[in-house]
Amino acid sequence: xxxxxxxxRERAERERLIITAARELAEAEGxxxxxxxxxxxxxEYSQPVLYSHFKGKDAIMAAVAVEGFADLAAELRAxxxxxxxxxxxxxxxxxxxxxxxxxxSALYDAMFSHVVDLxxxxxEAPPALHAAFGxxxxxxxxxxxxxxLGLLTEVFWSGLHGLVTLMRGGRLPRADHDRRLALLISxxxxxxx
Amino acid sequence: xxxxxxxxRERAERERLIITAARELAEAEGxxxxxxxxxxxxxEYSQPVLYSHFKGKDAIMAAVAVEGFADLAAELRAxxxxxxxxxxxxxxxxxxxxxxxxxxSALYDAMFSHVVDLxxxxxEAPPALHAAFGxxxxxxxxxxxxxxLGLLTEVFWSGLHGLVTLMRGGRLPRADHDRRLALLISxxxxxxx
DNA sequence: CTCCGATTGCTAGCAGTGCTAGGAACAAGA
DNA sequence: TCTTGTTCCTAGCACTGCTAGCAATCGGAG
Numbered sequence: 072x073x074x075x076x077x078x079x080r081e082r083a084e085r086e087r088l089i090i091t092a093a094r095e096l097a098e099a100e101g102x103x104x105x106x107x108x109x110x111x112x113x114x115e116y117s118q119p120v121l122y123s124h125f126k127g128k129d130a131i132m133a134a135v136a137v138e139g140f141a142d143l144a145a146e147l148r149a150x151x152x153x154x155x156x157x158x159x160x161x162x163x164x165x166x167x168x169x170x171x172x173x174x175x176s177a178l179y180d181a182m183f184s185h186v187v188d189l190x191x192x193x194x195e196a197p198p199a200l201h202a203a204f205g206x207x208x209x210x211x212x213x214x215x216x217x218x219x220l221g222l223l224t225e226v227f228w229s230g231l232h233g234l235v236t237l238m239r240g241g242r243l244p245r246a247d248h249d250r251r252l253a254l255l256i257s258x259x260x261x262x263x264x
Numbered sequence: 265x266x267x268x269x270x271x272x273r274e275r276a277e278r279e280r281l282i283i284t285a286a287r288e289l290a291e292a293e294g295x296x297x298x299x300x301x302x303x304x305x306x307x308e309y310s311q312p313v314l315y316s317h318f319k320g321k322d323a324i325m326a327a328v329a330v331e332g333f334a335d336l337a338a339e340l341r342a343x344x345x346x347x348x349x350x351x352x353x354x355x356x357x358x359x360x361x362x363x364x365x366x367x368x369s370a371l372y373d374a375m376f377s378h379v380v381d382l383x384x385x386x387x388e389a390p391p392a393l394h395a396a397f398g399x400x401x402x403x404x405x406x407x408x409x410x411x412x413l414g415l416l417t418e419v420f421w422s423g424l425h426g427l428v429t430l431m432r433g434g435r436l437p438r439a440d441h442d443r444r445l446a447l448l449i450s451x452x453x454x455x456x457x
Numbered sequence: 458c459t460c461c462g463a464t465t466g467c468t469a470g471c472a473g474t475g476c477t478a479g480g481a482a483c484a485a486g487a
Numbered sequence: 488t489c490t491t492g493t494t495c496c497t498a499g500c501a502c503t504g505c506t507a508g509c510a511a512t513c514g515g516a517g
Contacts, residue, residue: 101449107504117467128504182433184377191435197478218447225436226427226447233426234419242376243418244385253505254411258451271493300475310496312477321475 086124086134088114094135102132102185133189136181143171143182144214147206157213162256164210165231169252172235176201183232204228209224223259230255278283279317279327281307287328290370295325295378326382329374333392336364336375340399350406355449357403358424364429376425397421407453416452423448 096105107128111118123161125131130213150167154160172179187228190196208224234251243251285306289298300321304311318324343360347353365372383389401417408416427444430436438443 106502110503118504119468120466122505125468184433185429187434189434192437200276217449219443222440222447223444225430225440226423226451229426229430229436229444229448230419230423231426232430233422233424236429237376237418237422237425240377241382242378242384243422246290247415247418250412250415251419254415255422256421256456258413260452262456299473301473309474310499311494315476316494 073092077244082115082124085114085120087114089124089131090134090138093131094138094178097181099136102177102180129186129188130223132181133177133186136186136189136196137199139175139182140197140203141177142178143168144199144202144206146171146208147203151206151210158260160261161210161214162253165252165256168231169248170236172232173239176239179235184236200222211259228254229258230259265347275315275317278307278309278313282314282317282324283327283331286324287331287371290328290374291368295370295373315437322379322381324397325374326379328371330381330390332368332371332375333396334370335368336361337392337395337399339364340396343442344399344403347435351453354403354407355446356454357399358445361400361424362428362441366432372428377429380406392402397422404452423452 092110093105095179096109096113097105105128107121110131110200111121114121121131125134143189146167147164151160155164185232207228208220211224211227212220219231234248234255238245238248272441282303286298286302289302289306298321300311300314303324304314307314314324339360340357343356347356384393397417400421401413404415404417404420427436427441427448428440431441432436
């Protein structure tokens, strides 16, 4: 029993090593620089070993993404619980979201732009994803009024996502980001609170 | 003179042929299926010929994108001018935008997700891009109130872009799209008009 | 302590990618 | 007719994701 347990533990460790290496490499040089060969070299194993852990490169990105959801949820939660009134809570949570997307852009891409074979708007989605979504929901709940909260969260989330992706893609000038964010929030807080 | 003119004309024709082939192939099988080899085979020239027209694959995608902006601007304009009142105009323009992104998803990706070396929020941006942005601006102008129109357009555009990209990436359930769109519009029309 | 069998991880390779160097063939002007 | 310049192709480089098949290692049985 103990031997097999040790092997499984080592295997799990190595899996984490791969995921961490992928994330670090992606954050340093972007996802196009993350190749199986470079990852294998980095964790000091041959390429086929990586394929015994993950079905392919997409699966590695998905694993990195799942880690990212936990990070995002934590940062959103910290922002929300530090706020005093609901209006400010929405502002700081939104700021935390866009800051996360900017600061950890490769991670954000893995979560929201690249991988597709990850369940999202279903109960099978990773718990961390539900947690992050829940933080957004709580932040915007006071502004819901008669609107469906889940739907409103999705729409506001879309707004944040659109802002950061268009800005990061060079479609929107970076300078006006704060003004745009404030404008988005003002349109979602009118006539409530 | 005439010989050189003929050559330039033929060259321009061939360039259009390449762009069209790239767009058709992308719309049929997605951009990852568009390779220089397949394009070369399709236009019945060798690969280096394509490189004499475009610096690389990204440049081909950029050319396809520029074509796409013209199409999008035309569809938005048709929707806006067909509307009767401002409130409905914003609704039909928004619907036209998301329908375009859905129906011509590969083209939309080239325009808003992939290429970066294309100027956007500057005067050097392609005229068709300004035209499309202007249509959105006109549609939302009646809802601007005291807000800066350009900034508001960018924010509303971000909302639309977020909705379609998250939905197309499987992050939002397709079924509720119309309700989400209506909700977005309602948040941008309160207290005006 | 020895030997067998299964697991592990390697080398080598396939088919494909974007892109380019070099030369052949053709067309235009002297 | 010969030279010059352009056009375009063949062949190849360095790389990608991924896999087949073999060598070595290690755990358990006798």
